[in-house]
Amino acid sequence: MSTSRITVVEKILSANDQVAEQNRARFDQAGVFTINLMASPGAGKTSLILETIRAVVPDLRVGVIEGDTAPVTIDADKITEAGMPAVQINTGGDCHLDAVMISYGLQQLNLEEIDLLIVENVGNLVCPAAFNLGTHANVLIASVPEGDDKPYKYPNIYRNLEVLIINKTDLLPYVRFNMDYFRQGVEMLNPGLQTFPVSCTTGEGIEQWAAWLKSKVQNAKQK
Amino acid sequence: MHELAVTESILNIAEKHAVQAGASKITDIYITLGQLSSIVDDSVQFYWDIISADKPICQGAALHFQRIPARLVCLACAHEYEIPTELEPCPQCGSFQVKVLAGEEFWVDSIEIEKSDEELAL
Numbered sequence: 001m002s003t004s005r006i007t008v009v010e011k012i013l014s015a016n017d018q019v020a021e022q023n024r025a026r027f028d029q030a031g032v033f034t035i036n037l038m039a040s041p042g043a044g045k046t047s048l049i050l051e052t053i054r055a056v057v058p059d060l061r062v063g064v065i066e067g068d069t070a071p072v073t074i075d076a077d078k079i080t081e082a083g084m085p086a087v088q089i090n091t092g093g094d095c096h097l098d099a100v101m102i103s104y105g106l107q108q109l110n111l112e113e114i115d116l117l118i119v120e121n122v123g124n125l126v127c128p129a130a131f132n133l134g135t136h137a138n139v140l141i142a143s144v145p146e147g148d149d150k151p152y153k154y155p156n157i158y159r160n161l162e163v164l165i166i167n168k169t170d171l172l173p174y175v176r177f178n179m180d181y182f183r184q185g186v187e188m189l190n191p192g193l194q195t196f197p198v199s200c201t202t203g204e205g206i207e208q209w210a211a212w213l214k215s216k217v218q219n220a221k222q223k
Numbered sequence: 224m225h226e227l228a229v230t231e232s233i234l235n236i237a238e239k240h241a242v243q244a245g246a247s248k249i250t251d252i253y254i255t256l257g258q259l260s261s262i263v264d265d266s267v268q269f270y271w272d273i274i275s276a277d278k279p280i281c282q283g284a285a286l287h288f289q290r291i292p293a294r295l296v297c298l299a300c301a302h303e304y305e306i307p308t309e310l311e312p313c314p315q316c317g318s319f320q321v322k323v324l325a326g327e328e329f330w331v332d333s334i335e336i337e338k339s340d341e342e343l344a345l
Contacts, residue, residue: 002338003250008240008331012232012254096225126261127225152310156261159323187319188310 016131019099023106023134030111032063033213033220034119036097036133038157039141040150041123044167046075047200048141049118053082055210056116060217063114065089065105067097067122075120085109096127099134115217125150129157136220137162144168148178151185158189163196165209170199229262230270234281236331241280246336249284253335257328258293258306284334293326 011017027034039045053062064086066076071090079086087108089101102119111117119135121128138161142150145168151158158164164186172179186193196212198205233254241249256262268286275281292305297313298320304313312319 003335004244004338005333005335006240006244007333008236009333010236010240011330012229012236013329015232015235094225094228096228098228130225130229130261155310156259159259184312184319185310188312188321191320 013130013132016099019103020132020134023099023102024136026106026111027117027134027136028220028223031221031223032111032114032117033137033217034117034135035137035139035163035213036119036121036128036135037139037141038121038125038128039123039143040125040146043123043141043143043146044200045120045123045141046078048165048167048198049120050078050082051198051200051203051206052118052210052213053079053084055206056213057083059214060115061113063087063109063111063117065097065102065109065117065119067091067101067120069093069095069122085114091122095122095124096131097121097133098131102133102135115221116213125154125157129154129160137216139163139165141165141167142182144171144177145175148176148182149185151182151189155189158186158193161190161193163194163212164190166195166197168199168201169197169204170202226263226266227270227274230267230274233267233286233331234271234274234278237284237334238278238281240334241336244336245338246280247339248279248337249281249334250337251285251287251335253287253289253332255289255291255328255330255332257291257326259323259326260329262329264288289332291325291328294324295321296324297321 037045062084064079066088069091073088076086076088087105089105140161196205196209237249237252294305296303297318299318300316302315
């Protein structure tokens, strides 16, 4: 019997990253711009998707992959009602989506028929941050009633974002939310982060967000 | 919360390298975890004991965690500092313009393996 030490130095989620790269290649080939939409439960992920669909249709064709921990189709049904293809992924209790789940979801979705793919991640501010899905942009919704301390408490998710959406701005007069304190936390983690304050209730800010998406979709098509 | 998925990845990586090296058993796994990686070592160990139980090559391996503190540099005054638990602006000049230097590490560093004498003879 002999013992020896072997150097490994392999990123723990490297297998996920490889599948994420394959997903990305599929998106790029189809010219589809894809976002990974993350937020805590109740921040307004599905509401934002529905508002976004209203704002970009008919200019864009939108597909949605819905991640849920339980086999419920509440969210997917709302998207389908809005006339867009939605694929439901049940994570079987898992707290996040990973790249393999997305690759399975893609089997049920024709990328040639859409311009924009929105992946709605599981409502959680911790785990989704660790798993690259292969999407082009990580988008986080922070809603005002959640509190202004979230960047300080969940730094990881803020560090890997391309876009931050501050939702429920219509509630700012009614809740304690120090926007300066919130934005300072964001600035430390992700300097110059593209931010859209919106309200899915009043529609404020949705137009600017939709314009950003449209420009990104156009870039994705030209590649 | 995603420690199960993480532990499965650690097992797959360790097993792959052990098999490549012709090992009969993995005795130790050395893991480097940055403070910002939001992984709880105790949970990883807990899941490890369960999922390695039906993998003879992995079963009983000891997990060792090297924690790397989160280290930031202030972009305004170049002061370098570690954050205790929570994100803090530069303690020297109060700037929020900071950059993370270390603390995101998240990898399997090395493994210690046993080879049986028969395999050595081959």
